[in-house]
Amino acid sequence: MEKLFNTDWNLLLQLALPMVLLAGLGMSLLLCSAFFPRDRPKIFLGVLLLAILGILFYTWMQWRVVVPLSQEMLLFDRFSYSLDLIVLVTLLIVLLLCSKYVSAEGTRSSEVYALFLFAVVGMMLIHHGADLIVIFLGIEIMSLSSYILTGSRRGIIRSYEAAMKYFILGSFASCFLLYGIALAYGVTGSTSLASLQSLSLAADTSGNTVLLTMSVAFLLVGLGFKIAAVPFHLWAPDVYEGAPTPVTAFMAAGVKTAAFAALLRIVLALGHLPQIPWIPVLWILSALTMTIGNLVALRQTHIKRLLAYSSVAHAGYLLVGVTAALQNNTLSDATLGGVVFYLFAYSLMTLGAFGVVVAMGHRGEQVEELSDFSGLSQRHPFLAAALTVFLLSMAGIPATIGFAGKFYLFAGAVEAGFYGLTILAVLNSVISVYYYFAPIIKMYFQPPRGYELPPLSYPLLAAVFLCLFTVLYLGIFPSDLFLMARESVKELIF
Amino acid sequence: MELILFYLFAGVVVSSALLVVFFRNPLSSALALVAALFGVAALFVLLHAYFLAAIQVLVYAGAVMVLFIFIIMMMNLDLTTLRKIHYSFTGIVGALFGSYLAAILILRLGYFSEAARATPEDYGSIASIGKLLFTDYQVPFEMTSLLLLVAIIGAVMLAKKEAKHAARQAP
Structure with a gap:
């Protein structure tokens, strides 16, 4: 019998173990809840946290020893x-x-946890995808899980509305993505990133340039939707507002990171083609994204909408880094490392800020208007201090991780010669300071409204504290993480 | 023999497609569409594209049609309003594009040659597709199963009855 595989399955399992473990964990959670009718969110949470810590450690070990390898479309x-x-x-x-949230709102905790796990498996498959099919399926797994999680707040119309909106617009964006992939397949006859990267259109007479330009346009629309870049950002505020706040945090941090991973891989694989006007397109996209995101955020009075527009603006800053990384068709590891660093920084501070919003509403009521934050410094000093640090970090004030991230990002852009874009980005940061300070002023200089907040639950406190610690620690000592980010992008394969 | 079967099934497709348009009752139209899709599947079999035929039956005649019929039943259409014939703008545009498509198809019919059918013997057969799915495309295949699992969980989670939750929360 002929040999069907040339794959070293042991090696593949070793490399892909984090994903396999997470998927297995999610499925066993579902099985557990089928066999034991009583919901035990605390036990599930404990087991999951331990397992994720283990997987985190394993991934870190893999990061240290991995030799770049592409196998079985991964x-x-x-x-x-x-x-x-x-x-x-x-x-x-x-x-x-x-x-x-899982124990309070009448949803079975195992389902929510399993969906989070599956979404993360989808994200990891996007990161590890060596083929457009794998990347697309990863995006679909991730998006489908987040649509469902968005609508998981029982009996609240806003949540259903947000889920429906997200689902319809998201499916539409996926269609664009798929169309782009199909056109790329029409040009190269293959969907692998390697074939895109080795593509050359030097002496093209058969119209492949036109096809590929269209394909890239469709891909950019699809991915632009997923990262919420202007003008594809309109879903973001409504969905972020309607979704349960932990899910919003997950979408703002995780989904955006994974979508940026897909964007980076595809853009870098095709970046060597001079026929496609990468730099002007990405330049305009990033300029629009940060400017409109920041300007609209100025007028928001709802904290989740404010953070949604601020996350749109942050996508714009990240696109500055992507544009710079593409310049001269050379992979500059400092610039690309800056993008990875900023993704990490952005995730942490966004999670922290949304974490404080979760903590504010943890007795079940909706505490999401800016006026609800009045005098928080007297009602709960720790939360007020934490939110202040996260907002300062987002604005890019020194001694926080946000400053370090912006510094590396903009330094890369200057190095690549994008002076205009960098000046625009810095101006945008200055604008953003205004709306980031609005909640801070409310918290510290206005009389308190409402009762004193009861003590927080331990998991919540741990989450906020973890974010706070990393934001401050890595803000003061960013060089190790930046070194790691630079190492990460030195040997990119496709 | 093959020619007779071809004309038989082609006749089924064309006549049931016409019935889709001319039936007044949307449910009858949907059932006529099922017949048309089955006819197309039979044509695929005559072309030795067994996999496509199976997929045609499973996906279109099966899943998609069930969805259509569900929706028609749920919307609970009023048949008396449907009986009136409207000459709307969309109808005119639709007729224009439809006749354009028909003209192209009829004019182009002569250009098809035997050379276009020169594909390898097992091209598109169930065996070769299955082999590809479980070797080269194994990772995407497994990912699709995960995607379906997520969809199932979501459907169950979002469609569960509200009352059950109220009952569980009460004590």
């Missing part, structure tokens, strides 16, 4: 493992945040 390099680390940390914090 690829394993430091870039993918470092993004895995980001989404695993996100998962850890989100699970801590949603401990109260």
Whole structure:
């Protein structure tokens, strides 16, 4: 009999173990809840946290020893493992945040936890995808899980509305993505990133340039939707507002990271083609995204909408880094490392900020208007201080991780010669300071409204504290993480 | 023999497609569409595209049609309003594009040659597709199963009855 596989399955299992473990964990959770009718969210949470810590450690070990390898439509390099680390940390914090929410709102905790786990498996498959099919399926697994999680707040119309909106627009974006992939397949006859990367259109007479340009346009629309870049961002505020807050945190941090991973892989694989006007397109996209995101955020009075627009603006800053990384068709590891660093920084501070919003509403009521934050410094000093740090970090004030991230990102852009874009980005940061300070002023300089907040539950406290600690520690000593981010992008494979 | 079968099934497809348009009752139209899709599947079999035929029956005649019929039943259409014939803008545009498509198809019919059918013997057969799915495309195949699992969980989770939750929360 002929040999069907040339795959070293042991090696593949070893490399892909984090994903396999997470998927298995999710399925066994579902089985558990089928056999034991009583919901035990605390036991589930404990087991999950331990398991995720183990997987996190294993991924870190893999990051240290991995030799870039591409097999069975999956690829394993430091870039993918470092993004895995980001989404695993996100998962850890989100699970801590949603401990109260799963037991309070009448949803079975095992289902919610399993969906989070499956979404993260989808994200990791995006990071490890060596083929557009794998990337697309990963995006679908991730998106489908987040649509469902968005609608999981029982009996609240806003949640259903957000889920429906997200589902319809998201499916539409997926169609664009799929159309782009189909056109790319029409040009190369293959869906693998390697074939895209070795593509050359130097002496093209058969119209492949036109096809490929269209394909890239469709891919950018599809991915632009997933990262919420202007003008494809309109779903973000409504969905972020309607979704349960832990899910919002998960979408803002994890989903955006994974979508950026897909964007980076595809853009870098095709970046060497001079026929496609990458730089102008990405330049305009990033300029629009940060400017409109910041300007609209100025007028928001709802904290989740404010954070949604701020996350749109952050996608714009990240796109500055992507544009710079593409310049001269050379992979500059400092610039790309800056993007990875910023993804990590952005995830942490966003998770922290949403974590405080979760903590504010942890008795079940909706405490999401800016006015609800009045005098929080007297009602709960720790939460007020934590939110202040996260907002300062988002604005890019020194001694926080946000400043370090912006510094590396903009330094890379200057190095690539994008002075105009960098000036625009810095101006945008200055604008953003205004709306980030609005809640801070409310918390510290206005009389308190409402009762004193009761003590927080331990998981919530742990989540907020974890974010706070990393934001401050890595803000003061960012060089190790930046070194790691640079190492991650040195040997990219396709 | 093959020619007779071809004309038989082609006749089924065309006549049931016409019935889809001319039936007044949407449910009858949907059932006529099922017949048309089965006819197309039979045509695929005549072309030795067994996999496509099976998929045609399973996906279109099976899943998609069930969805259609469900929706028609749920909308509970009023048949008396449907009996009136409307000459709407969309109808005119639809007729224009329909006749355009028909013209292209009829004019182009002569251009098809035997050369276009020169594919390997096992091209698109169930065996070769199965082999590809479980070797080269194994990872995407497994990912699809995970995707379906997520969809099932979501359907169950979102469609569960609210009352059950109220009951569980009460004590």
